[in-house]
Amino acid sequence: MKLYDYVLSGNCYKIRLLVRFLEIECEIVAVDFYPGREHKSAAFLGINPLGQIPVLEDDGLVIRDAQAILLYLANKYDGHGRWWPSGDPRLVGEVTMWLVFADRITATSSAARMHDVLGYDLDVGAARAGARSVFRVLEDHLTDREFGGHEWIAGPAPTIADIACFPYTALAHDGGIDLSPWPAIRRWLRRFTNLPGFFTMPGIDHIRR
Amino acid sequence: MEEASLSSWTAVGLSAAVSPGTACRALVGDHDLVIWRGRDRQVRVWENRCPHRGMRLSYGFVRGDRLTCCYHGWTYDGEGACTLIPARPDLAPPKAVRIGQYARAEHAGIIWAASGSIGMEAPSFPGDWIGCRSIAIDRPREEVDSHFASGRFILSHPDQHGEINRIACAPSLNGDGVHRIELHDSHLFEAVLCAGQPVSGTQTMLHVSVRPRGAAGKHGEALRHVSDWLKEVRTLVENRRAGIRTLGVPRARLPHILERDHGPG
Known part of the structure; x- marks a missing residue:
């Protein structure tokens, strides 16, 4: 198994997290995303015509898009069905809903970070405003979950929905978005960083606990 | 923003949101605060700035009853005095x-x-x-206050027969953005306390507590009920500024909060 990876990518970090949580072997292939733009090179477009990372290769299968890779890995390698509770139709619906939601976090919070950290030319005001409205939805959801005694986005335990939503929420401050208006989100981030096997990426700290 | 001077007592968070061993940030106008709680359970509110290099202390971490800056490890006791400079272990901090x-x-x-x-x-x-929840409203506190003072917010609540009663919120304004709403015939709660933190000229954090009525097992229901109402309060305050009239929305769509007067929105 091979992961085309970039160390500063939150979407690649999602895959590395699940690989660690599932304790599977995976070769990491570093892509020079910045400043090399290797993901737009002819060679890489042969691997992913969309010119995006992460990409996973496994048993001859080439699969792109972070959430799709999470689904693939959890279905294939999580024998206990913990990270992808496929036996429960309600949970399948909920987890999928939040997997899709994770792309909204990417489209907003990650965009603001690309602007601030890598100098991308985009409307950072619109990206931050979009992130704030997305985080409001997540905050209200996690608040309701806590009233019911639940700590995770869906179901009684963390799922790939939590993994998918974690990186670009935890990295929001890299894009100039202060998380102090969302206390339930901050509690959920802290719980996530305390998961067994958790490790950090640049911009996410683990000392605070 | 005159309220942002912290010249009067201002709500800056829910107690339950700052658990022992954690630190977080709160803004009140130009005041940047770190709120943290040691293992002794005492909460502290300090300037959010390490005097060494100006790093935000809210990025730091709590060990025991001390707060450590994440940048160079300068460590402060519960009184704010520096007790350790790791790069100069033999030096007694000034x-x-x-x-x-x-x-x-x-x-x-x-x-x-x-x-x-x-x-x-x-x-x-x-x-x-x-403590129920803290909710961010993208309007200045004066605007949130004036909505409360106007009596426009209507909180619905079931009585012991399960009948839904609606009462206009006639909060006792304690001055400085604190609104207490007393409910006499609700079987869920006796009172709701909404305390506004003026974050900036465009945002208010409303910190809300509930005095529940009845068995502890019912408290979750009361908290969720108030939280749903707060989401509607947020919508009403924010939409009014944007010129969206809520009067046209069918009452059934707004179970908790309604316009009391039928004047222009």
């Missing part, structure tokens, strides 16, 4: 290295802060309160 303090109090499930020199008595609300 007494002048001390973090600016705010007066702080915990009451009704809410953390309150004020400028250190304040002589006013800390806020006091009798009874047993439970």
Whole structure:
């Protein structure tokens, strides 16, 4: 198994997290995303015509898009069905809903970070405003979950929905978005960083606990 | 923003949101605060700035009853005095290295802060309160306050027969953005306390506690009920400014909050 990876990518970090949580072997292939733009090179477009990372290769299968890779890995390698509770139709619906939601976090919070950290030319005001409205939805959801005694986005335990939503929420401050208006989100981030096997990426700290 | 001076007691968070061993950030206008709680369970509200290099202390971490800056490890005791400079372990930290303090109090499930020199008595609300939630509203506190003062918010609540009653919120305004709503015939709660933190000219954090009625097993229901109402309060306050009239929305769509007067929105 091979992961085309970039160390500063939150979407690649999602895959590395699940690989660690599932304790599977995976070769990491570093892509020079910045400043090399290797993901737009002819060679890489042969691997992913969309010119995006992460990409996973496994048993001859080439699969792109972070959430799709999470689904693939959890279905294939999580024998206990913990990270992808496929036996429960309600949970399948909920987890999928939040997997899709994770792309909204990417489209907003990650965009603001690309602007601030890598100098991308985009409307950072619109990206931050979009992130704030997305985080409001997540905050209200996690608040309701806590009233019911639940700590995770869906179901009684963390799922790939939590993994998918974690990186670009935890990295929001890299894009100039202060998380102090969302206390339930901050509690959920802290719980996530305390998961067994958790490790950090640049911009996410683990000392605070 | 005159309210942002912290010259009077201001809600800055729910007690339950700052658990022992954690630190977080709160903004009140130009005041950048770090709120943290040691293992001794005492909450502290300080200037959010390490005097060494200006790093935000809210990025730091709590060990025991001390707060450590994440940048170079300068460590401060509960009184804000520096006790350790890791790069100079043999050096006794100078007494002048001390973090600016705010007066702080915990009451009704809410953390309150004020400028250190304040002589006013800390806020006091009798009874047993439970923190419900903090909710960000993208409007200045004066606007949130005026909505409360207008009596436009209507809180629905079931009585012991399960009948839904609606009462106009006629909050007792304690001054300084604190609104207490008493409910006499609800079987879920006796009172709701909404305390506004003026974050900036465009945002208010409303910290809300509830005095529940009845068995502890029912408290979750009361908290969720109030949280749903708060989401509607947020929508009403924000949409009004944007010129969206809520009067046209069928009453059934707005179960908790309604316009009382039928004047122009």
